[in-house]
Amino acid sequence: MSIAVTANNLSITFGATKMLPDVSFHVEPGECFGLIGESGSGKSTVLRCISMLNGFWTGDIRLGGTPVRDMAPVERCRMVQMVFQDPYGSLHPRQSIRTALSEPLRIHGLDRREGRIRRAIADVGLPVDFLDRYPHQLSGGQRQRVAIARALILDPALLLLDEPTSALDVSVQAEILNLLTRLRQERGFTSIMVTHDLAVVSYMCDRFAIMQRGDIVEVLNRTALERAEAVHPYARELIETSLAYEGRHLLPGTQ
Numbered sequence: 001m002s003i004a005v006t007a008n009n010l011s012i013t014f015g016a017t018k019m020l021p022d023v024s025f026h027v028e029p030g031e032c033f034g035l036i037g038e039s040g041s042g043k044s045t046v047l048r049c050i051s052m053l054n055g056f057w058t059g060d061i062r063l064g065g066t067p068v069r070d071m072a073p074v075e076r077c078r079m080v081q082m083v084f085q086d087p088y089g090s091l092h093p094r095q096s097i098r099t100a101l102s103e104p105l106r107i108h109g110l111d112r113r114e115g116r117i118r119r120a121i122a123d124v125g126l127p128v129d130f131l132d133r134y135p136h137q138l139s140g141g142q143r144q145r146v147a148i149a150r151a152l153i154l155d156p157a158l159l160l161l162d163e164p165t166s167a168l169d170v171s172v173q174a175e176i177l178n179l180l181t182r183l184r185q186e187r188g189f190t191s192i193m194v195t196h197d198l199a200v201v202s203y204m205c206d207r208f209a210i211m212q213r214g215d216i217v218e219v220l221n222r223t224a225l226e227r228a229e230a231v232h233p234y235a236r237e238l239i240e241t242s243l244a245y246e247g248r249h250l251l252p253g254t255q
């Protein structure tokens with residue numbers, strides 16, 4: 001199941017600061033769309049607006065053509081799920097993994113819970129006996145797998161990923177990215193991923209928006225990235241800095 005996401009003139013103000021002055025973008029059903037940019041540029045805020053964790057924005061956000069504000073919270077939660085950077089913080093320390101996975105099923109009144117829970121844990125590559133463990137008995141990568149299982153157990157049409165691998169070791173990062181790629185291929189959900197890492201964006205995302213100070217300055221696809229077609233000065237600087245860090249230069253006129 002997948003869904004289109006459209007944001008038009010999205011704007012949010014924190015105190016005296018207009019954090020997102022006027023953001024617009026469109027994500028196709030089934031697409032993986034990236035948000036990349038400097039720290040504090042508003043990437044996570046965009047995800048929080050879409051999921052209504054921040055509800056005091058103005059503008060228009062539509063999921064499959066329906067304004068997100070018009071959706072009942074239960075309907076919205078069924079459709080949109082989020083995975084956070086810190087899996088330890090997003091799992092209740094006193095809840096077993098079985099309880100963490102059964103909560104959404106209970107809230108949404110779904111039956112055959114034990115079967116769904118077992119399938120969900122197996123789908124993220126963890127043994128079924130992990131259901132009786134608590135978050136502190138898991139590694140960081142295993143906890144993130146549980147967070148992904150919990151997000152996907154309701155079969156959402158949109159998965160919001162807020163730096164899902166940045167708190168993990170490099171080797172574990174690759175495992176989680178591969179897991180997300182496989183699950184997306186199998187289930188076809190739309191995803192929007194926030195990251196600092198251009199390598200992650202180019203591996204995972206069909207297209208990505210580069211953000212600076214609350215604005216989207218450029219949207220690129222993978223081919224445009226490989227062909228060094230970025231035009232905006234900040235986009236070029238971000239790409240060149242990332243490539244230089246990896247020991248490569250792609251953009252003409254840079255060294």
Ligand SMILES: Nc1ncnc2c1ncn2[C@@H]1O[C@H](COP(=O)(O)OP(=O)(O)OP(=O)(O)O)[C@@H](O)[C@H]1O
Nearest residue numbers: 014015019037038039040041042043044045046196
């Ligand atoms: N609820 C809030 N109240 C006040 N300020 C906020 C709130 N949420 C975010 N901000 C501010 O808005 C700005 C953008 O935050 P946001 O988390 O969206 O940035 P980001 O691009 O995701 O950054 P990072 O990559 O460091 O996570 C920051 O300056 C942050 O302090």
